[in-house]
Amino acid sequence: MSHDLLVIGGGAAGLAAVRTAVARGARPLLVTDGPPGGDCTFTGCVPSKTLIEAAERGEGFDSAVRRMRDAVARIAAGEDEAALAAEGVDVLRGRAVFRSPGEVEVEGRVVSAERVVIATGSEPLIPPVPGLDGLDHLTNETVFDLAEPPRSLVVLGGGPIGCELAQAFARFGADVTVVEAGERLLSHEDPEASRVVADRFTAEGVAVRTGAAVARARPVPGGSRLEFDTGASVVADRVLVAVGRSPVTAGLGLDAAGVATDEHGAIRTDPRMATTSRRGSYAAGDVTGRPAFTHAADAMGRIAAANALRRGRGRARFDDAEVPRVTFTSPEVAQVGLTEAEAARTHSDARVAYLPMSEVDRAVTAGRTDGFVKIIAVRRTWTGNLGGGRVLGATIVGERAGELVHEIALALRIGMFTGRLAQTMHAYPTHAIAVQQAAAQFFGGYGGRRARTVRAPGDPDTGTDR
Structure with a gap:
């Protein structure tokens, strides 16, 4: 069966792209190496916000985990292969690798496409701290697998993910310390917003160490130790790494596709979400290095698909300045x-x-x-x-x-x-x-x-x- 649009990646951007294609009367093929729904559904927005809400309500951790898994299952059911097939979307599971600008290989099968949307998302960024790789550290992709809250937790990173999960686990009874290399939490926000959150953390017993550069990490009996360049250190049962995200582009064969990336590995795009290096190729979501939010990815996916399927120069444009953001602390x-x-x-x-x-x-x-x-x-x-x-x-x-x-x-x-x-x-x-x-x-x-x-x-x- 021929397809009008090939979409690589089954997260928010990819789902928005294929659904936009169907709405325009096109036949899309979605290639995804994991279940449709991606990070947001399984390891991002849905589990984290469910856990945060449960902590806010004073629920126990066991109850919170059950509710989290129920929420994930309920939302994933509206995005799985059966649901997408009913909407007119063909799904091919496997990892896509470009063989040429118009050919993609998926688990030995070659798919040809004139128009492509790349929406492979992002993954947790692990900083080059000596010894960190030797720890059994957590990320947003593994923290929701915990069967019980740790007695003590060090959160490496004072950005939105780190702050949200630090407060939630503190409310579940963990002894939490947030370690941030910058001078304040939520460094991209208004300084007064940072102060309000820091004051609330202090009131709730969450320790905050800002301006703290981690020099090395090492395992200790029963936990892990992070040592700072000042000579001070902090010890906890578990370490959660939440210092940011990096685009998933390695192994896609983008050189063969003629698609260029920047110094961070993000695909270069113009406001129409067209790649700047190859006509007919588009990218959307976190992989572009633009604002890494589900709602932004959804908008980019819709814009990319609409422009890819429109004959002539596409008109829909994405404006980074219009993207709202929310950190779901309390x-x-x-x-x-x-x-x-x-x-x-x-x-x-x-x-x-x-x-x-x-x-x-x-x-x-x-x-x-x-x-x-x-x-x-x-x-x-x-x-x-x-x-x-x-x-x-x-x-x-x-x-x-x-x-x-x-x-x-x-x-x-x-x-x-x-x-x-x-x-x-x-x-x-x-x-x-x-x-x-x-x-x-x-x-x-x-x-x-x-x-x-x-x-x-x-x-x-x-x-x-x-």
Whole structure:
């Protein structure tokens, strides 16, 4: 049987690509060396968020694991070969290797394709720490296989994955230490967001060591020891490595396909998700080195398939700046568009509205007032600050931050004035009303607060939003 589109990789990007192809009347072939669903379903979003939710509710670890496995099975059932076949997708299990730009070999079978979408995802990055390979360390691909929580756990990496799992396992009773080489947790987020999370960790008994470069690792009786370049060390039953992800491109035969990668092994693509080195080849998801989120991979997969199947130059484009991100700690940290520090570098006349959750009635009634809403806007070319200016981005920290950020994502995508956010009626008392109240600061103030000029980290505080 001939196919209109070959998709390599069965994760979020690959599934989105084949489903888009079917919706356009095409016949796709999905090649995957694991069960469809990929990292998100089996070792990423689904198990981690289920475990985090269970820990938040105070469930025991046994109960949490059962619920996690049930959730994985339920979601995987909608993505397996039978489900995809019913949708019109052919699935071929095995590892794909390019033999030429138009030929792929899968377990001895050669498949020809004029148009290809590569969506092989990413894998845990293991840092070159001497001795680390000799430890029985955990990653996000193995941590969910634990039958019981470790008595003590060192999390190597203070990014989103490390912070989420550190807090969850601490709530299951483990003695947890987070080790981060940078100066703060969540280094890509607003510094105040990092402080809120660090303060919550301290309150919950999670030890945090920042600015801690690991010099070597070694096994010790009953566990592992990480030694820092300062001479200090930390010992724990288990070590979880969560320092990032790397694209899966090795062994694909990309040279034979004429597809180029960058210095990190990511496939180079343009905004249409076309590879920059070969016409007719596209890539989507983590393998491109673009934002490594399931929702971003889904969008890239749809764009790649649509453009691959469209005759002539494809029109759909992916914009990295519009990707919202959420760290599912408690409180959650959500971001879309520019942070204040980024805005200060590129738009020195931008303004920022700041509202602490302690002044949001719904947060007060829930007794969860950690966090804040920060909205950034800039003058428009011809209208200046009319309408409050155009939304550039937002940082939201709070118990519902991951839900609140999407209103800002929409505003960013359509170039909305902050005035529209301030004028839109929000139900009271909700967490979302914090967005409206913050946006009102661009118009003379709200609750004694008014928008101020953006500041870069370290800039003197020359004014207040009060």
